[in-house]
Amino acid sequence: MDRRSFLKTGAALAVAGAMPSVARAQESTITFGGSIPMTGTAAETGLNVLYGYRCAVKYINEEMGGVEIGGQKYKLGLNLFDDASDPARATTLIQRQVDEGIGFFLGSFGSNIVLPTCAITEAAGRIMVQAGGGSDLIFTQGRKRVFGIFPRASLQFVSSVNMFKTLDPKVGKISIMYTNDAFSEFQATGARKTIEEAGIEVIDYIALPAQVSDVSNVLTTIRQNAPDILVCTTHDETSTLITRQMVATNTNVPMLYQTLGPQTAGYRDALGNYANGVVTQAYWSERATFECEYFGSAAKFAEYYAANFDRTLTYHMASGAVCILAYVQAAKIAGSLDVDAVRDALSALDYNCFYGHLRFTPEGDGDPALLGPLLVQRQAGDIEVIAPGEVASAKPIYPAPSWQDRA
Structure with missing residues (x-):
């Protein structure tokens, strides 16, 4: 041509x-x-x-x-x-x-x-x-x-696990939740592999349908097992849904980590102060x-x-x-x-x-x-870089406040 x-x-x-x-x-x-x-x-x-x-x-x-x-x-x-x-x-x-x-x-x-x-x-x-x-x-x-x-x-989670290993108190167990789509499942597979190779236990590995309308039953499991970190490899709308239902059911974890969603103004507008403390990925x-x-x-x-x-x-x-x-x-x-x-x-x-x-x-x-991604966290309404340490603008807030304390 x-x-x-x-x-x-x-x-x-x-x-x-x-x-x-x-x-x-x-x-x-x-x-x-x-x-x-x-x-x-x-x-x-x-x-x-x-x-x-x-x-x-x-x-x-x-x-x-x-x-x-x-x-x-x-x-x-x-x-x-x-x-x-x-x-x-x-x-x-x-x-x-x-x-x-x-x-x-x-x-x-x-x-x-x-x-x-x-x-x-x-x-x-x-x-x-x-x-x-x-x-x-x-x-x-x-x-x-x-x-x-x-x-x-499958190669996007190395920097995340490196950050997990620096947290105090020490991270011992993680739950993973993912949607059944071409991106999220591969990312969850890579996350699980990288987390386990770091010596951290994955206690839940939960598949959600590609289109999600309710996660209340899943959140019952999360409350019972009490992970140190809940990792959600989910897209924007699902991430917002999960967070809303975590607030409604008082499902608290020391760190909520969602790979897509918290970066956006739509997530912030939908959740207000509840978006504070949530960790996500940012590539720039x-x-x-x-x-x-x-x-x-x-x-x-x-x-x-x-x-x-x-x-x-x-x-x-x-x-x-x-x-x-x-x-x-x-x-x-x-x-x-x-x-x-x-x-x-x-x-x-x-x-x-x-x-x-x-x-x-x-x-x-x-x-x-x-x-690979930077790790960022909403803190007091602003997005702060929390890892890698050499480019961080703030330290991670961990454990995060309860939902009640963020209202």
């Missing part, structure tokens, strides 16, 4: 139905296709990733005047559609964009959507860079054209000392974002933005928009930027030694 397959002259810098066109007709525009949950169950985090995509495109177009590749200047454009958190709708939209000649794709949010859509782009010889799918199945089935900013799910912090030519630094990314967007900043925005940067850097290194040349450059990418040290494994997921 020649590069014209991946360019659109005067293409709209647009998310369908969401942003107006600002590209001028005489400009060559690199258009990124894909879908994102703007509505539906995954919309809270999907919109965060979308705003990260928008932020990077706006900065490169307006502050840097575009990007030069192979001696030619290009603007960037987005052609992203609302998949409504529905894998079937997403696959239809992605296939349509493949048929239209889009070559560079950004990922949706949720492994249940990334898995089928990256299968389409892979089969068509296109590329997907994404910050929404961490299931091992994305990266262990021989794909060569999908890249993930995060490590695969504006307090980190990362720097690069884009945005300048982690802190300056946060400043630029706050000056231009009104949606509350989370690490998902930074993760979305760095997907764009990965493409741009790879194309600059390749000196070309040829899809195979960009793919090869992505595979070999080794780049320090405002997000951190960006490098992929041979299978395409984020290098776990470089792109």
Whole structure:
């Protein structure tokens, strides 16, 4: 395929139905296709990733005047559609964009959507860079054209266990609760393995259905067994449901750790002061000392974002933005928009930027030694980094106050 397959002259810098066109007709525009949950169950985090995509495109177009590749200047454009958190709708939209000649794709949010859509782009010889799918199945089935900013799910828990081992009083027993979906189960499996290898007992390993409406019976078991830490590898809405029902049933644990949910403004708004003390993962912090030519630094990314967007900043925005940067850097290194040349450059990418040290494994997921999660905790309404210690902004609050004392 020649590069014209991946360019659109005067293409709209647009998310369908969401942003107006600002590209001028005489400009060559690199258009990124894909879908994102703007509505539906995954919309809270999907919109965060979308705003990260928008932020990077706006900065490169307006502050840097575009990007030069192979001696030619290009603007960037987005052609992203609302998949409504529905894998079937997403696959239809992605296939349509493949048929239209889009070559560079950004990922949706949720492994249940990334898995089928990256299968389409892979089969068509296109590329997907994404910050929404961490299931091992994305990266262990021989794909060569999908890249993930995060490590695969089974390798995401090392830093968490390292933090658990530093807590006082000592952590002796942990319960794990997970939903039966492509991401959460792999993450729970990796968590259990890493926890047990550290000599900590896993006393409960509880599978929930993919769609959860009630966990009251499960919480009876948690109260009876009294773990030191309850780990929930669950998505946003389920995490909120679990916390609400823990409050309602007075199910207290010294540490509640939920891998997705507590990072979001929606979780905070739903739970108020009950969100304080909950621990979660974050793959980026504006307090980190990362720097690069884009945005300048982690802190300056946060400043630029706050000056231009009104949606509350989370690490998902930074993760979305760095997907764009990965493409741009790879194309600059390749000196070309040829899809195979960009793919090869992505595979070999080794780049320090405002997000951190960006490098992929041979299978395409984020290098776990470089792109693994920080641990954060809501404390007095603010999100504080509690591990690793060298970048921590606060010490863990452990044991956490009872729900009654947080009201």
